[in-house]
Amino acid sequence: MKKMSEYVRDMGKKAKKASRFLATASSEEKNKALCAMAGALRDHCSEILCANKKDLEEGRQAGLSYALLERLTLNEKRVEAMAVGLEEIAAFHDPIGEVLGMWTAQSGIRVGRVRVPLGVIGIIYESRPNVTADAAGLCLKAGNSVILRGGKEALHSNRIIAQIISDAAVKAGIPQGAINLIDSPDREATMELMRLNEYLDVLIPRGGKGLKKVVQENATVPFIMTGMGNCHIFIDETADFEKAIPIVINAKTQRPSTCNTVETLLIHANVASRFVPLVAAALHEKNVEIRGDEAICKLDSRAISATEEDWATEYNDLILAVKVVESIDEAIEHIATYGTGHSDAILTESYSNAQKFLGAVDSAAVYVNASTRFTDGGVFGFGAEIGISTQKLHARGPMGVEQLTSTKFIIYGDGQIRE
Amino acid sequence: MKKMSEYVRDMGKKAKKASRFLATASSEEKNKALCAMAGALRDHCSEILCANKKDLEEGRQAGLSYALLERLTLNEKRVEAMAVGLEEIAAFHDPIGEVLGMWTAQSGIRVGRVRVPLGVIGIIYESRPNVTADAAGLCLKAGNSVILRGGKEALHSNRIIAQIISDAAVKAGIPQGAINLIDSPDREATMELMRLNEYLDVLIPRGGKGLKKVVQENATVPFIMTGMGNCHIFIDETADFEKAIPIVINAKTQRPSTCNTVETLLIHANVASRFVPLVAAALHEKNVEIRGDEAICKLDSRAISATEEDWATEYNDLILAVKVVESIDEAIEHIATYGTGHSDAILTESYSNAQKFLGAVDSAAVYVNASTRFTDGGVFGFGAEIGISTQKLHARGPMGVEQLTSTKFIIYGDGQIRE
Numbered sequence: 001m002k003k004m005s006e007y008v009r010d011m012g013k014k015a016k017k018a019s020r021f022l023a024t025a026s027s028e029e030k031n032k033a034l035c036a037m038a039g040a041l042r043d044h045c046s047e048i049l050c051a052n053k054k055d056l057e058e059g060r061q062a063g064l065s066y067a068l069l070e071r072l073t074l075n076e077k078r079v080e081a082m083a084v085g086l087e088e089i090a091a092f093h094d095p096i097g098e099v100l101g102m103w104t105a106q107s108g109i110r111v112g113r114v115r116v117p118l119g120v121i122g123i124i125y126e127s128r129p130n131v132t133a134d135a136a137g138l139c140l141k142a143g144n145s146v147i148l149r150g151g152k153e154a155l156h157s158n159r160i161i162a163q164i165i166s167d168a169a170v171k172a173g174i175p176q177g178a179i180n181l182i183d184s185p186d187r188e189a190t191m192e193l194m195r196l197n198e199y200l201d202v203l204i205p206r207g208g209k210g211l212k213k214v215v216q217e218n219a220t221v222p223f224i225m226t227g228m229g230n231c232h233i234f235i236d237e238t239a240d241f242e243k244a245i246p247i248v249i250n251a252k253t254q255r256p257s258t259c260n261t262v263e264t265l266l267i268h269a270n271v272a273s274r275f276v277p278l279v280a281a282a283l284h285e286k287n288v289e290i291r292g293d294e295a296i297c298k299l300d301s302r303a304i305s306a307t308e309e310d311w312a313t314e315y316n317d318l319i320l321a322v323k324v325v326e327s328i329d330e331a332i333e334h335i336a337t338y339g340t341g342h343s344d345a346i347l348t349e350s351y352s353n354a355q356k357f358l359g360a361v362d363s364a365a366v367y368v369n370a371s372t373r374f375t376d377g378g379v380f381g382f383g384a385e386i387g388i389s390t391q392k393l394h395a396r397g398p399m400g401v402e403q404l405t406s407t408k409f410i411i412y413g414d415g416q417i418r419e
Numbered sequence: 420m421k422k423m424s425e426y427v428r429d430m431g432k433k434a435k436k437a438s439r440f441l442a443t444a445s446s447e448e449k450n451k452a453l454c455a456m457a458g459a460l461r462d463h464c465s466e467i468l469c470a471n472k473k474d475l476e477e478g479r480q481a482g483l484s485y486a487l488l489e490r491l492t493l494n495e496k497r498v499e500a501m502a503v504g505l506e507e508i509a510a511f512h513d514p515i516g517e518v519l520g521m522w523t524a525q526s527g528i529r530v531g532r533v534r535v536p537l538g539v540i541g542i543i544y545e546s547r548p549n550v551t552a553d554a555a556g557l558c559l560k561a562g563n564s565v566i567l568r569g570g571k572e573a574l575h576s577n578r579i580i581a582q583i584i585s586d587a588a589v590k591a592g593i594p595q596g597a598i599n600l601i602d603s604p605d606r607e608a609t610m611e612l613m614r615l616n617e618y619l620d621v622l623i624p625r626g627g628k629g630l631k632k633v634v635q636e637n638a639t640v641p642f643i644m645t646g647m648g649n650c651h652i653f654i655d656e657t658a659d660f661e662k663a664i665p666i667v668i669n670a671k672t673q674r675p676s677t678c679n680t681v682e683t684l685l686i687h688a689n690v691a692s693r694f695v696p697l698v699a700a701a702l703h704e705k706n707v708e709i710r711g712d713e714a715i716c717k718l719d720s721r722a723i724s725a726t727e728e729d730w731a732t733e734y735n736d737l738i739l740a741v742k743v744v745e746s747i748d749e750a751i752e753h754i755a756t757y758g759t760g761h762s763d764a765i766l767t768e769s770y771s772n773a774q775k776f777l778g779a780v781d782s783a784a785v786y787v788n789a790s791t792r793f794t795d796g797g798v799f800g801f802g803a804e805i806g807i808s809t810q811k812l813h814a815r816g817p818m819g820v821e822q823l824t825s826t827k828f829i830i831y832g833d834g835q836i837r838e
Contacts, residue, residue: 020755024778106798109789118811119781197635201811216616220635222642222812243834250836336439358829359443362538370528370832379525379837380828392537392620392825393641394813406811409799410777413789415662417669418798 004184008147008192012199014177015120015145021175022143023117027094033172034090034137038083040168041133041161045079048164051156052129059153067257072127072154082133082161085384089137092383095402096143107416115405117143119201122193122221123386124149126207129157136165136179138386142404145178147200149193152185159183194219201406204399206387208314224394226387229259229342230314231372234331234357235275236348237268243369244275244347245282250371251345253286257316259388260343260365260375264311264321266331269295272324276300288318295324311338328353332360339363341390343372364390364397423603427566427611431618433596434539434564440594441562442536446513452591453509453556457502459587460552460580464498467583470575471548478572486676491546491573501552501580504803508556511802514821515562526835534824536562538620541612541640542805543568545626548576555584555598557805561823564597566619568612571604578602613638620825623818625806627733643813645806648678648761649733650791653750653776654694655767656687662788663694663766664701669790670764672705676735678807679762679784679794683730683740685750688714691743695719707737714743730757747772751779758782761809762791783809783816 022030041048052074059069095115102112121144125131132148139146150158162181170176182189194203194215203223205215212225233251235244251262267275276299283290284302291310292303303322310321311334325331328346335344345367346357354368365375375398377385382400389395395403441449460467471493478488514534521531540563544550551567558565569577581600589595601608613622613634622642624634631644652670654663670681686694695718702709703721710729711722722741729740730753744750747765754763764786765776773787784794794817796804801819808814814822 020779020781023781103800105800106793107789109793111799116781216639222810224812240834246836247834254837360439362439362442362535363827365828365830367830368832370526370830370835371837373837374525374528374830374832374835375828380530381522381524391641393643396825397828406815408782409784409794409816411784411786411789411793413787413793415659415666416789416793417665418673418790418792 004186004188005192007184008182008189008196009199011147011180011182012120012196015147015180016199018175018177019117019119019145022140022145022178025143025174029173030094030140030143031090033169033174034086034140036168036172037133037137037165038086038090040164041079041083041086044160044164045076048079048157048160049074049076051160054156055154064153068127068153072129072157074129074157078130082130085130085134086137089141089384089401092141092401094141095405100407107418108414109416110412112410113407114410116408118404118406120145120147120199121404122147122149122196122200122203124190124193124203124205124207124211124215126151127153129154129161131206132158132161132181133165134384135386136162138384138401139404140169140174140178142401144404146180147193148181149190150181155183155185191218194221197221204387224389224399225391226389226399227259228314228340228390229261229388230264230312230338230340231260231262231342232264232266232335232339232344233262233372234266234325234328234335234344234346235268235271236328236346236350236353237270238349238353239271239275239347240349241275241278245279247345247347247369247371248279249282249286251373252283252288252320253318254371254373256318258373259314260372261316262320262372263314264323264338266323266325266334268328269324269326273299283320286318288320290320290322292322293324296322314340328356332357335361335363342388343367343375345370345372364388423605423607424611426603427601427608427615428618430566430599430601431539431615434566434599435618437594437596438536438538438564441559441564441597444562444593448592449513449559449562450509452588452593453505453559455587455591456552456556456584457505457509459583460498460502460505463579463583464495467498467576467579468493468495470579473575474573483572487546487572491548491576493548493576497549501549504549504553505556508560508803508820511560511820513560514824519826526837527833528835529831531829532826533829535827537823537825539564539566539618540823541566541568541615541619541622543609543612543622543624543626543630543634545570546572548573548580550625551577551580551600552584553803554805555581557803557820557823559588559593559597561820563823565599566612567600568609569600574604610637613640616640623806643808643818644810645808645818646678647733647759647809648680648807649683649731649757649759650679650681650761651683651685651754651758651763652681652791653685653744653747653754653763653765654687654690655747655765655769655772656689657768657772658690658694658766659768660694660697664698666764666766666788666790667698668701668705670792671702671707671739672737673790673792675737677792678733679791680735681739681791682733683742683757685742685744685753687747688743688745692718702739705737707739709739709741711741712743715741733759747775751776754780754782759809761807762786762794764789764791783807
């Protein structure tokens, strides 16, 4: 146990040292490394797939679900996508060094605000091994060192990917210690990472409720929670059904495992009797289970009775909770009570209800007449994303390269003292 | 114990409810309340001073230091300053609702980023009772509810101030629950506040190392650490002594108890023999104790030998650690090792060393040729400040009204679904 904590601390120390180099590295130096990392992934594709095979074999033996194994699987196409991802990150605008304003303040000192890296970023993530390359690339672009802590199911894959990209970065001139992977399934390592205040500037846990709870209870470092999504769509009484049905189907079924998938559908009472049969037919056709309140169960014989728990559940599956509400205010209230502040939508043709919903719903992304599935760094135009923050501090919503930065004040004086 | 935790939770619940009203309150509504709060402080000045007298009496009996009693003391002038402070906050630009950009993204959805309040802010602070009004005013301006947790030494003063301003705000149309004070010296209340995840969006502890440790170890809510300042001034070999001596004296003695006071002076070896006698004479004249390394002690007979601990100490007192360094790189390294990332200055006439220092020193405020004492929300032009963040997440350096906000994305669609 002591050894593991020393291992992580030592990694933190090296990462901190490397981060000081990265803070003043030029865009060219960073981009050269990113492209070298992409090239190295292509060159070593067969080794990556070989390691991935081991993970898959062990996963099958351990009885992982089909969905989990699918997320764990790499193939040539997915490795190529990782490489292209790094090249895309290289092509992004470099946010570091941007001066966000400079002004003359009291006594004539000039005060400027400059964008700088965060320093050392820890990332805890689950089974997708592509995150190893994506996260390392985004952190490097923003001038940060990274300590990666992937899921134990993907350890063989993560180990080889981290080694390949770290070696390539070092060859391209980035110091050792910029890209690190905790090469152990030991949970003590996660614990140590959460308490590495001396070296870690921020921890980004990507995962569900369980991880959130562990981090909240144990972390002493600043962290940004990502990926909790109990998302809602509210069908207002003026909703255009021809837009509404495809949006609900898209938000529920296009990729049910993601955090921006809709989990609860709220329907205005004045249109319930007309809308429910239509939407229920479309949902059942896509094999979506409906868990409805009393009114819904009356309108859809195939619906199952929802319990209180259903309103608070993020299914990440082909299940949808459905409820009839008397007004937009009840819908807003329901979302405030049960939502996780991720993505919530109103479907309406009423201008004032659209504006009301946008103002009153306190979520990272609030939609009018579009699918909640759009909440994504790529879609929003940030390029790749490191996760979707559902907290209000620092970053909210999709986090791209810019969200992996901080600022500092620089002050040019000429002998000024404070009176 | 259970009762105290229920009391704080109940307060959180009400604060959350009020925050939903505040989120959509107009600037006029908020400013009207701020001005009413200022007027009420003036109207009830004698009651405030009476309560303050009780605190001072109890403080004297408890043996509080002169400095602490001085910070605790209110008089008519200080109450007037609190009232003026609130009126100044009312006159600020309201950051809420500002659209920080809007663009057309994939599928033609329009994505905008809007500044919104954080929600409910908890503030833990020490003995100055004026913070009660300042903090409540800043939080209200940014559309947040606030839960105040002042020092037990100031409880009588804080209680009456909070009651006066809360009553005035309610009369002016702000809902009950927007401004709250934990009316108990019980430490269990602080503990509960640090773990109030259901209702608290951010906690801002204002205080020293002890409070920082308690919060880091126990808080499960997101927090912003403020006010840790082990600040440095580096006298480069090209420093202009005529600027340097007044800057060092100002940074050390203008108000030694503040977090932007210089605590360690680093002097380039090439100028030490000329500079040390001058600066030492000026410091001793101001009754500043010098704790020096070997080289300093040789140059100043009154200097006391510094220990390793001195380099890491925030004295907040008339004591200065002084060390000779061989180069700007050694100075930067020393600051990286012992600094708290608050405010650090280089005094130099060398353009390239100025630029190097600004780039390499990773602190909230990095100065060239000016006193570190300028790190202040008022000086930087943010109006009042809630504290000075020494962490990199969310806000860094002086925090004004804008730093008490978050953002959300609003998306205008026309039936778009994700392909």
